Amino acid sequence: MDCIQQYYHEITDQKVTVCHKTKRVYKHLVDTIHHPGVFHFDEEKANCAITFIEVFCHLSKGKTGGQLMELELWQKALISAVFGFVDDTGLRQYREVLLLVARKNGKSALESAISLYMLIADGESAPELYSVATKRDQAKVVWDEAVRMVKKSPEIHKYCKCRVGDIYCSINDGIYKPLASDSNTLDGLNVSCALIDELHAWKDSNLYDVVADGMTARQQPLIIIASTAGFIRENIYDLKYKQAEDTINGYDGITDYVDDRFLPIIYELDDKEEWRNPSCWQKANPGLGTIKDYQQLAEKVNRAKAGHKDVKDLLTKDFNVPETSSQSYLDWQDIKNTTTFSIAELKPRYGIGGFDLSRTTDLTSACVIFRIPDDSHIYVLTMSWMTEDALDEREREDKVPYRKWIERGLLRICPGHLIDYHMIADWFAEIQRSYDIYLYKVGYDSYGAGYLTKEMTETYGEHTMEIVIQGAKTLSIPLQNLKAELRAKNVIYNNNPILAWCLANLRVKQDINGNYQPCKNRSNKTRDDAALALLDSFTAYLRNMEDYLNII
Structure with missing residues (x-):
């Protein structure tokens, strides 16, 4: 062999x-x-x-x-x-x-x-x-x-x-x-x-x-x-x-x-906290015990645990965890879920929306999540938009099949070079009209969302719209809970490749207290917008979960 x-x-x-x-x-x-x-x-x-x-x-x-x-x-x-x-x-x-x-x-x-x-x-x-x-x-x-x-x-x-x-x-x-x-x-x-x-x-x-x-x-x-x-x-x-x-x-x-x-x-750790677990050290150190001395690494780890060694240097150099700025938050094993659903069979009545906006080169994404009685799963409908002028360049540089996604109805094109926010509001209306799903809450980042928020408020009422501040204080717990739900395969998103790709691109950073928040990747080839739309929706869901579950 x-x-x-x-x-x-x-x-x-x-x-x-x-x-x-x-x-x-x-x-x-x-x-x-x-x-x-x-x-x-x-x-x-x-x-x-x-x-x-x-x-x-x-x-x-x-x-x-x-x-x-x-x-x-x-x-x-x-x-x-x-x-x-x-x-x-x-x-x-x-x-x-x-x-x-x-x-x-x-x-x-x-x-x-x-x-x-x-x-x-x-x-x-x-x-x-x-x-x-x-x-x-x-x-x-x-x-x-x-x-x-x-x-x-x-x-x-x-x-x-x-x-x-x-x-x-x-x-x-x-x-x-x-x-x-x-x-x-x-x-x-x-x-x-x-x-x-x-x-x-x-x-x-x-x-x-x-x-x-x-x-x-x-x-x-x-x-x-x-x-x-x-x-x-x-x-x-x-x-x-x-x-x-x-x-x-x-x-x-x-x-x-x-x-x-x-x-x-x-060769790297799958999770940052695995540095504390000796059984995981070989993931980043294939020569551990032969080429690399096991006892010396153990002593480094013990000094770091006691606060006598820089943990960031240990994580970066001995365990290949990229530190200080950002890190991938989800592994493909967390994200992968090929389960699909039929709205006609589930017949949901109320959903919670979310959206993440861009103006030009990024994706703009929106989603609706919903639950049904006697079912612990969280179901996700999502849609994304891109400008017509950016399509050729984005497909060439991002190396993902945008045109195939358009053909499958997963991505819509806005004429010209700017995203038309009317199209996002129209999609939410389409969800209600086509599937009889009414929006109970909509979570959103207020930055740049003034016009769309006004239109959504006029349609669904001021009580429906909920600002989701994009900081660790607001998003750390939703991020951790969403990760747990994804790992448990409780988030069913109809195997949508755009959302899966954006979840794989999601980067986070930690503050000094160990709290997480998304960190927008400066690379012009990285898209995480659908993941952020899901996170805004999920945050609104957690805030209102008790009331929401009472009405479904």
Whole structure:
């Protein structure tokens, strides 16, 4: 059995503990092995890279310094995925890999070993490899480790010469250099492989774009990004993490987003509070107990619990929890619910509305939630709007099937470049007219809602409209209760892909008291509007639950 399937079996047999994202990726890889399409798995190519590393690459630091690398199964599975999936001509499928793993799990040594394979044995003519970072000292971390590996291996040293600023391979005229943004060699790159270390420290995407643009002449270029988590600033790290989430969600059908060239391998906690539970530590630390010392991590955790160590640094670097600004609030396992309902069968009488407004590029969304007697489920109807002028750009950049959603009646288009708030009021009226559902309350964010609020008040009465202040004091408990209801599969939303996508995009931040509030993502590719509309509706529901349940 190949290493990918071995690793997945250990995951499913609970011999190793991984996060939901890692499990979903390896399930996808195993499915591809059994059901190949454009790409298939070549175990011989996968094993070639593994064998090279274990036969020729020596470790240089710590208790194993001087010894040959003995790859762990999680490392072999990763290498097998990178080098084993090919098309019918033998060219690699994956051109970019994101490995997110906590510190001290051997990622730099792994990068260095892979770089030497790419330099010597990948079959590329005159390969150009670069260890890339914004500063030269950081760019040399992986490169210096590769230099030490060359010097410790007589076989590699025979063909590779370590010079002041590069490693030269005489077999194929290959070259391997550290590259920083202040380098004078950024122009004219013909990159075959780039190794990017600690992407979280990058403040913009300029250097990444230069490297990616330098790969266009290669048939099977490879970018390997290995990083710990960072403090979110909406920089290149956060964009790549979002790309990883979208790719993984595409495996499960949450969206139609497909990126066959990008491989996300993410080791992180599923929930922030899991740092207190030793049985969960391996989720972010696949090398725990072997590469990374278990006792040292336990001591760090104990110091953090006692207030003697910065918890934020521990969470970010040892458990890959992005800290300070925002974090994903819901996991796909929380969100996923394929149950559907028929209003004609349920015959609800009263509902609670909510809406989240935009003017131009964002979605505008509205929803109605309702309960029926002797049923604990919360049922959700939702609709979203987008401007006609923004449709082409949004579909291209957001990489979600807006036009398919329009065809399915889940998204409506407003002519021109501005959202027409009359259409939101008309939708609520349509719900009442079509399904005989009367609005008992409507929760809303008052910012920018003056006109719509006036129209809704004239239609449904002032007592119906309830302002939902968008702060932690108001929303922390509704957020936590909504998450609990979603996890319990009590929220039935007719498997609406727009709402599911927006829930997956929902980011929150915590105040000093541990209270949550939504935090609007500054990325212009992230939409959470349908989730916020649901949250406003759910908040109004919680405020009025006793009275509401009495009238249904």
